[in-house]
Amino acid sequence: EADIYQTPRYLVIGTGKKITLECSQTMGHDKMYWYQQDPGMELHLIHYSYGVNSTEKGDLSSESTVSRIRTEHFPLTLESARPSHTSQYLCASKSSAETQYFGPGTRLLVL
Amino acid sequence: SQQGEEDPQALSIQEGENATMNCSYKTSINNLQWYRQNSGRGLVHLILIRSNEREKHSGRLRVTLDTSKKSSSLLITASRAADTASYFCATDPPGTYKYIFGTGTRLKVLA
Numbered sequence: 001e002a003d004i005y006q007t008p009r010y011l012v013i014g015t016g017k018k019i020t021l022e023c024s025q026t027m028g029h030d031k032m033y034w035y036q037q038d039p040g041m042e043l044h045l046i047h048y049s050y051g052v053n054s055t056e057k058g059d060l061s062s063e064s065t066v067s068r069i070r071t072e073h074f075p076l077t078l079e080s081a082r083p084s085h086t087s088q089y090l091c092a093s094k095s096s097a098e099t100q101y102f103g104p105g106t107r108l109l110v111l
Numbered sequence: 112s113q114q115g116e117e118d119p120q121a122l123s124i125q126e127g128e129n130a131t132m133n134c135s136y137k138t139s140i141n142n143l144q145w146y147r148q149n150s151g152r153g154l155v156h157l158i159l160i161r162s163n164e165r166e167k168h169s170g171r172l173r174v175t176l177d178t179s180k181k182s183s184s185l186l187i188t189a190s191r192a193a194d195t196a197s198y199f200c201a202t203d204p205p206g207t208y209k210y211i212f213g214t215g216t217r218l219k220v221l222a
Contacts, residue, residue, distance in 0.1 A: 031208055043212040102153035
């Protein structure tokens, strides 16, 4: 069982609100990832980090931002949420080994 | 566009039957992994096969890799209702820490 956590699990908010999705892992992994996934669809990488103070944008353009101040923590922020941001957001981490470990996801609904 | 394409998109079988799903990708890879995702949850790693391997087994799972055809298959033998989930392949192109996920196969095993 992977030690990677995401909060909240579900979030319903109004348009224009600022939100932060939390992701933390206790495995000491240096690499962390955020994916966006619509129901029944493929995963799209939106952000990743190689380590503390290192973040990169992924393949899918996203209006979100991330930070990596501590190894175990990789929060994702939306400054002004819109209905188009409604989706599931999955956080993952990995060490130098190849396997990614995924959190349970956050389901976001923007009204 | 996404690296991986999977087929079939959806598969429905009876308990006890075998399930085969396929993944095709576009670039060279270091390895290929298969993940399972239960509805509304994060992904769980199933098996990894390296680019210099042709076949790998793990319990009821058998994975093959054909790098000349840029394709892989996942076979689940003697399927169970608990195998009902979406299955994704993920490739790890050289020179990057990113993983690229396929479109997924939704498997339903009927009891």
